[in-house]
Amino acid sequence: xxxxxxxxxFDLTLSDEQELAQRAARDFASEKVLPLAxxxxxxxxxxxxxxxxxxxxxxxxxxVPERYGGSGLDTVSYILIVEEINRACASTGVVLSSHLSLAxxxxxxxxxxxxxxxxxxxxxxxxxxGCFALSEPASGSDAAAMRTSARRDGDSWVLNGTKNxxxxxxxxxxxxxxxxxDPAKRHKGIAAFIxxxxxxxxxxxxxxxxxxxxxxxxxxxIFADCRVPAANLLGEVGDGFKIALSTLDGGRxxxxxxxxxxxxxxxxxxxxxxKEREAFGKKIAEFQAIxxxxxxxxxxxxxxxxxxxxxxxxxxxxxxxxxxxxEAKLFASDVAVKAARDCVQIFGGYGYLxxxxxxxxYRDAKITEIYEGTSEIMKLVIAEEILKx
Amino acid sequence: MKILIPLKQVPDSTVRVKVAPDGKRIAAxxxxxxxxxxxxxxxxxxxxxxxxxxxTIVAVVTVGPARSRDALRQALAMGCDEASLVxxxxxxxxxxxxxxxxxxxxxxxxxxxxxxxxxxDDDQGFVGPALAEVLGWAHVSTITKVVVSEGAxxxxxxxxGGHEVWKATLPALAxxxxxxxxxxxxxxxxxxxxxxxxxxxxxxxxxxxDANAPKLEIVSLEPPPARGGGKILKDGDAKALAERLATSLxxxxxxx
Numbered sequence: 336x337x338x339x340x341x342x343x344x345f346d347l348t349l350s351d352e353q354e355l356a357q358r359a360a361r362d363f364a365s366e367k368v369l370p371l372a373x374x375x376x377x378x379x380x381x382x383x384x385x386x387x388x389x390x391x392x393x394x395x396x397x398x399v400p401e402r403y404g405g406s407g408l409d410t411v412s413y414i415l416i417v418e419e420i421n422r423a424c425a426s427t428g429v430v431l432s433s434h435l436s437l438a439x440x441x442x443x444x445x446x447x448x449x450x451x452x453x454x455x456x457x458x459x460x461x462x463x464x465g466c467f468a469l470s471e472p473a474s475g476s477d478a479a480a481m482r483t484s485a486r487r488d489g490d491s492w493v494l495n496g497t498k499n500x501x502x503x504x505x506x507x508x509x510x511x512x513x514x515x516x517d518p519a520k521r522h523k524g525i526a527a528f529i530x531x532x533x534x535x536x537x538x539x540x541x542x543x544x545x546x547x548x549x550x551x552x553x554x555x556x557i558f559a560d561c562r563v564p565a566a567n568l569l570g571e572v573g574d575g576f577k578i579a580l581s582t583l584d585g586g587r588x589x590x591x592x593x594x595x596x597x598x599x600x601x602x603x604x605x606x607x608x609x610k611e612r613e614a615f616g617k618k619i620a621e622f623q624a625i626x627x628x629x630x631x632x633x634x635x636x637x638x639x640x641x642x643x644x645x646x647x648x649x650x651x652x653x654x655x656x657x658x659x660x661x662e663a664k665l666f667a668s669d670v671a672v673k674a675a676r677d678c679v680q681i682f683g684g685y686g687y688l689x690x691x692x693x694x695x696x697y698r699d700a701k702i703t704e705i706y707e708g709t710s711e712i713m714k715l716v717i718a719e720e721i722l723k724x
Numbered sequence: 725m726k727i728l729i730p731l732k733q734v735p736d737s738t739v740r741v742k743v744a745p746d747g748k749r750i751a752a753x754x755x756x757x758x759x760x761x762x763x764x765x766x767x768x769x770x771x772x773x774x775x776x777x778x779x780t781i782v783a784v785v786t787v788g789p790a791r792s793r794d795a796l797r798q799a800l801a802m803g804c805d806e807a808s809l810v811x812x813x814x815x816x817x818x819x820x821x822x823x824x825x826x827x828x829x830x831x832x833x834x835x836x837x838x839x840x841x842x843x844x845d846d847d848q849g850f851v852g853p854a855l856a857e858v859l860g861w862a863h864v865s866t867i868t869k870v871v872v873s874e875g876a877x878x879x880x881x882x883x884x885g886g887h888e889v890w891k892a893t894l895p896a897l898a899x900x901x902x903x904x905x906x907x908x909x910x911x912x913x914x915x916x917x918x919x920x921x922x923x924x925x926x927x928x929x930x931x932x933x934d935a936n937a938p939k940l941e942i943v944s945l946e947p948p949p950a951r952g953g954g955k956i957l958k959d960g961d962a963k964a965l966a967e968r969l970a971t972s973l974x975x976x977x978x979x980x
Contacts, residue, residue, distance in 0.1 A: 351794070359801070397912055406911075
């Protein structure tokens with residue numbers, strides 16, 4: 336009797352639900368998102384109706400448990416959805432990833448039951464969008480150097496400071512904000528707060544103009560004597576740094592999936608073009624120079640996807656996924672940038688024009704090497720993990 | 725009320741179909757399978773009725789191999805309440821499919837059966853009307869809208885320059901041309917609900933129907949001929965070009 340892969344303890348087969356989720360997301364992405372992708376990039380804005388539809392389909396709360404109003408799927412299903420949405424439009428993809436992996440995730444992981452019941456159902460339905468406010472004008476990778484302060488005053492915390500590069504910043508109704516309660520304690524003084532839009536003293540500053548993912552809004556958030564109820568403290572005072580880092584560990588898996596989605600867009604668009612375009616009397620797909628680029632893309636995308644799936648399945652199993660997530664993000668983002676470069680090259684002069692999707696992929700891919708931990712930070716994380724024994 | 729939709733799993737419309745080496749069937753390797761598009765319209769039409777009256781029960785059934793469970797699961801994920809499978813690994817003749825479905829209908833006792841007007845694989849459009857005949861039910865084909873009231877259904881058909889409205893006493897069968905809205909996507913909560921549902925199955929062989937009667941055999945399948953290159957007429961004034969075009973259309977393309 337042949338032993339199946341599953342019996343051998345190594346199985347890459349998706350479950351029925353995972354396949355159905357992937358298919359629903361693929362159909363939705365190709366029919367509803369892809370036709371809008373160029374316009375979303377051009378206008379710098381995602382139609383609210385599109386996000387509402389993603390909410391109605393359960394994407395915005397894909398892995399939130401059903402008891403908190405979510406869809407109750409696993410991280411692997413979520414990762415499959417993220418790849419499909421990003422294959423169509425990276426701007427739309429990052430709204431989903433930031434909302435779910437960075438804003439919902441810490442509330443789900445560190446929130447009290449009351450906080451979860453209060454915030455999660457509307458967020459899981461996509462009726463309230465979330466953001467994650469950690470970076471500041473003078474602190475990105477060095478998050479512990481943040482200057483935003485939180486001072487306890489009676490039943491409230493008073494927040495002062497400015498956050499920068501906040502994805503979904505202006506779109507959001509709920510922000511998870513990190514602030515320093517005691518600068519002398521450095522990272523041990525950091526606390527996390529859930530701050531709602533409309534709270535006095537909380538405002539959105541300038542919107543950034545970006546190279547890529549132009550449809551996703553990146554805003555400055557300003558806190559000026561912003562009074563947050565003590566009940567909105569997430570975890571304990573001093574837990575903030577741990578919450579931020581563990582959230583980013585998980586978030587990296589969805590950025591890896593985003594990179595896989597962008598790289599797949601590059602490959603699929605390149606394949607389509609190479610089979611149509613002729614030069615020197617034959618299709619350019621018949622030239623080995625093009626074939627090698629396509630073969631590299633296909634191989635690297637598969638490898639990146641496997642790393643991403645492994646990280647997601649470790650997270651589902653409740654196992655340590657810090658190393659796996661960092662490796663997946665480091666590798667997948669590199670694959671996306673290279674695939675985008677080759678995609679533009681295969682399209683040649685047309686790759687440089689806005690009339691074709693190649694230049695958008697080229698601009699969109701780059702961010703995956705920067706946000707939620709740069710590639711250099713990924714290498715630090717990986718080195719620390721493999722050297723710590 | 726209860727609406728039953730017999731559906732068929734077919735190669736997805738994005739699949740480039742290839743003929744198998746025996747020249748009598750399509751090669752099944754690597755095919756993505758889907759619910760036939762007109763069946764999806766029938767499901768959407770039934771679910772729209774359920775949206776306005778949540779007491780409506782929408783059931784789906786298919787006669788097919790084990791892989792067609794995926795299509796039933798997808799229909800459940802779209803929001804259907806029940807699904808069942810008549811398992812037949814071998815090809816079943818169209819009239820035998822209708823006879824098998826009639827047994828399912830007799831057990832399930834739906835008020836209305838909605839079929840896609842034809843399956844997108846063989847496009848015969850046979851099973852729906854044949855099922856109505858076997859059951860002895862009223863049948864209206866290629867509808868675009870259904871309005872149910874008091875034991876009867878108004879069935880709308882698009883015709884040249886307008887539409888016809890037929891009225892049928894229930895139970896009745898209609899084949900669906902299109903629903904008012906595009907078929908919905910399965911939602912993630914729908915997928916999780918579908919996961920928890922049983923899909924009962926019964927073997928085709930247990931129904932006492934001859935799968936090959938009347939026997940139909942595909943003698944041969946072949947792909948359409950490859951398209952030749954186009955021809956561009958250049959050089960010459962409009963009159964000369966028009967003459968050459970007319971000659972080409974008559975003598976070469978033989979369309980004039």
